[in-house]
Every structure is written in C-alpha cells, then in structure tokens.
Amino acid sequence: MMNVKNSKTLCVLPWLMRYIHNDGRFYLCCISASDPDNALKDDSGKPLFVQNVKHLNLLDDCQRLQTIKKLLSQNQWPDECRKCREHEARGSLSHRLLKNKEFAKSIDSIESGTSNIEILDLRLGNFCNLRCVMCGPDASHLWVDKWNQLQPKSLEMNKYQLDSFKFQPWPTQNEVWQKIKQDSQHLVSIELAGGEPLLSNEAKSFLTSLIQDGHAQNIELNIITNLTVLTEDWLKIWSHFKRVSLRISLDGVGEYQELMRPGLRWESFEKNIKKLDLIYLQFPFSEVNINFTLQALNAKQLVPVMKWLQEFEHIAPLPHVSILSEPEYMDSRWLSESIKTDLIKLWNRELDSIVSGPQFDQIKNQWLIDSFERASGWLKGPAPKAAQAHAWSQRLLKDKELHSQLKKCDLELLLFLLSL
Numbered sequence: 001m002m003n004v005k006n007s008k009t010l011c012v013l014p015w016l017m018r019y020i021h022n023d024g025r026f027y028l029c030c031i032s033a034s035d036p037d038n039a040l041k042d043d044s045g046k047p048l049f050v051q052n053v054k055h056l057n058l059l060d061d062c063q064r065l066q067t068i069k070k071l072l073s074q075n076q077w078p079d080e081c082r083k084c085r086e087h088e089a090r091g092s093l094s095h096r097l098l099k100n101k102e103f104a105k106s107i108d109s110i111e112s113g114t115s116n117i118e119i120l121d122l123r124l125g126n127f128c129n130l131r132c133v134m135c136g137p138d139a140s141h142l143w144v145d146k147w148n149q150l151q152p153k154s155l156e157m158n159k160y161q162l163d164s165f166k167f168q169p170w171p172t173q174n175e176v177w178q179k180i181k182q183d184s185q186h187l188v189s190i191e192l193a194g195g196e197p198l199l200s201n202e203a204k205s206f207l208t209s210l211i212q213d214g215h216a217q218n219i220e221l222n223i224i225t226n227l228t229v230l231t232e233d234w235l236k237i238w239s240h241f242k243r244v245s246l247r248i249s250l251d252g253v254g255e256y257q258e259l260m261r262p263g264l265r266w267e268s269f270e271k272n273i274k275k276l277d278l279i280y281l282q283f284p285f286s287e288v289n290i291n292f293t294l295q296a297l298n299a300k301q302l303v304p305v306m307k308w309l310q311e312f313e314h315i316a317p318l319p320h321v322s323i324l325s326e327p328e329y330m331d332s333r334w335l336s337e338s339i340k341t342d343l344i345k346l347w348n349r350e351l352d353s354i355v356s357g358p359q360f361d362q363i364k365n366q367w368l369i370d371s372f373e374r375a376s377g378w379l380k381g382p383a384p385k386a387a388q389a390h391a392w393s394q395r396l397l398k399d400k401e402l403h404s405q406l407k408k409c410d411l412e413l414l415l416f417l418l419s420l
C-alpha cells in the first residue's frame with residue numbers, strides 16, 4: 001500500500017494512463033512527450049515500443065516507471081515531469097493538477113494498489129492529408145520529402161532522420177491493437193490524435209470492437225482532428241459512446257486557414273463544421289471546440305476566428321488558444337512590440353464583447369477564457385534568443401507557396417517577417 005494521497009507531487013497519470021506516441025514509444029503523457037529524452041525505457045536503457053511489450057500492464061516491469069511512481073508519491077519530481085513542475089512554479093494550472101482533479105475518484109485505487117488502465121492517449125502515427133506550415137514529418141508524412149526543400153538550413157535533417165519518419169507502422173499492426181484491447185475493460189477515456197485520426201481505419205475497428213464488447217457506453221472519446229473528413233461511419237461509431245468531445249484545429253478563416261494548412265479546402269472544412277453544429281444534439285457530444293495554435297503567422301487571425309465562431313449554436317463560442325514554441329522562428333513573440341500591444345487590445349475587446357453576451361456560459365467556457373490570458377502573458381514575455389530570427393526569411397525564400405499566399409493575404413506581415 002502506497003501512501004500517495006498526501007504527496008504534494010502526486011500525478012495519477014503514470015498509474016491510470018498509457019500514452020503511445022506516433023512512433024510507438026511510451027511516454028508518461030502528452031506534456032512529457034514534448035522531449036524525446038522522456039520516452040520510457042527498459043532496464044537496459046532502450047526505449048520501450050508498443051510493438052515490443054507483451055502487455056500494456058507489463059510496463060509495470062519498467063523499472064523507471066516504478067521509480068517515477070515512487071518519486072511522485074514522495075513529494076519529489078521525476079525529470080520526465082519537469083514541465084508540470086515549471087508550470088506550477090510560475091503559478092499556472094498544470095496538466096497534473098487538471099488530471100488529478102478529473103480522476104480524483106481513482107486515487108483510492110492507486111493508494112490500495114488496485115488501479116487499472118483507465119485512460120488511453122493514442123497518437124496514431126503520422127499519416128495525414130495536410131502539411132500544415134508549422135508541422136513536421138513526425139506528425140505528417142507529407143512533410144518527409146518536403147522538409148529539407150522548405151525549411152531553413154538550421155533545421156534540415158539527414159536522410160536517416162527523414163527515413164525514420166517515412167513509415168510509422170504501429171497503428172497498422174493488428175497484434176498491437178489486440179494488446180491494447182486486452183486492457184480495455186476498465187477504460188473511461190480514450191484520446192485520439194495523429195496524424196489525422198479520422199483517416200485511421202484501424203482506430204475505427206478498435207472503437208467498433210469496444211462497442212461490440214459493451215465497453216463503449218462507459219467511455220468518453222476525445223479526438224483532435226483537422227475535420228477535413230466527416231463520414232457517416234464515424235458518426236455511427238460516436239453515437240455508441242458515453243460522450244464525445246472534438247477539438248478541431250483551426251488557425252485562420254477562409255484562405256488564411258488554407259495558407260496555414262496546405263491541402264485543406266475551406267469550403268469543405270466549413271461544410272463539415274456546419275454539419276456538426278446542425279446534428280450536435282443527435283449525438284452524445286460533450287463539446288466541440290476549436291484549437292487555435294498561436295504563432296507569428298496567424299496572431300492577427302485570432303479575432304476573425306472569434307467573430308466567425310459566433311455563427312454557430314453549439315460549437316464553443318471561443319477558441320482554445322494553444323501556444324506554439326517550436327519551431328522557434330515561428331514563435332509569435334517575434335512580432336514587433338507595437339503589433340503585440342495592439343493585438344492584445346483587440347483580443348481583449350473582442351473577448352469582453354463575447355463574454356458579456358446573454359448566451360455566454362461563463363462556467364463552461366472559463367478554461368477557454370483562461371487560454372486567452374495565457375496567450376496574452378506569452379506575448380508580453382521576452383522574445384526567444386535572436387539566433388533563429390533570420391530563419392523566417394530563409395523559409396519564405398524557399399517556400400514559394402507560403403510566400404505567394406502570404407503576399408496575397410497579408411503583405412505587411414510578409415515584409416515584416418522577411419526583415420527579421
């Protein structure tokens with residue numbers, strides 16, 4: 001019996017969740033996965049791959065995972081969790097605190113040593129139909145052949161690195177899904193991301209098997225999608241789950257979204273989101289919201305996105321603003337002080353007007369409002385080290401498509417980025 005309840009660093013995730021990365025490696029969670037060094041390793045120091053373990057629970061034989069659990073139960077931070085430690089030191093709400101609150105009911109089972117895998121976070125490889133400007137070959141296979149052609153010199157990769165992204169096979173392997181299924185009877189939450197999860201037939205088959213086994217009704221599905229496809233079979237699958245939440249990536253309106261996400265057609269994207277709004281009440285949706293990834297290229301698009309969202313009845317009225325920090329040259333903090341100050345004013349003005357509307361649900365949407373606060377704080381912070389600033393001009397000279405689209409959409413911004 002572990003005395004975990006009183007630990008000030010307790011995080012429920014190492015006990016309750018398995019996170020499988022696009023390349024099949026295990027990490028503690030999506031936050032920890034931002035650093036490849038944090039991949040869980042076997043006792044000889046080699047990363048553990050889902051293809052090689054016998055059973056998801058057999059990760060309990062991973063000595064490092066035992067050590068992490070021990071540290072988190074004894075008021076100590078493992079290295080793999082330093083991001084949460086840093087967030088909390090700055091006074092922010094960390095992923096750890098959010099998940100501990102969400103899964104507070106399971107802390108007793110951790111304490112008594114009877115916990116089960118309740119959460120799966122599956123990154124389904126890098127198969128994607130888009131090649132977003134800020135993305136890379138780890139998340140979209142369409143970047144593999146284009147990377148060195150379009151990226152600044154300092155980010156170029158060698159052939160070996162690029163080849164490793166050509167085929168990320170775990171989600172196409174039947175045996176792996178069988179393994180995942182063995183541990184599915186206690187699941188209450190499944191997160192799917194990619195690549196593009198709505199293109200994964202294997203994920204569809206897995207979810208269908210959960211429906212057939214009677215587990216789906218206990219499970220909340222959370223899917224991060226680009227919503228370029230919305231097929232009847234996905235809708236049918238969703239109708240069997242306890243709840244479904246969709247987080248849709250959107251970085252601008254109209255041709256700006258097409259500029260940010262090469263391969264996307266605005267007309268069909270908009271058609272899909274309008275359809276979701278229309279059928280929302282016929283499905284067990286808990287929420288459908290927009291994720292806006294803030295970067296230098298699209299910081300001016302946040303207000304147009306907020307205005308566009310007011311058209312909908314059920315889609316969340318505010319986007320969740322995520323902050324891009326990599327690649328460093330795309331960071332929004334490169335923008336000039338005067339642009340940044342103006343932007344924060346415009347965001348706040350639009351936010352006040354939406355939040356004061358009669359239909360606005362303050363409690364439900366507080367986490368979205370908080371994301372604006374974080375974004376403003378980020379923009380007010382110091383710009384990253386100057387070494388990367390000139391990378392913008394290299395990218396724009398190499399990436400003719402981005403160059404000409406930006407010229408069309410925002411000439412002033414193009415000239416500014418070229419001058420960095």
Ligand code: SF4
Pocket residue numbers: 011012013014028029030031032080081082083084094095096099
């Ligand atoms: S403490 Fe943070 S980084 Fe560590 S497992 Fe929990 S949520 Fe992930």
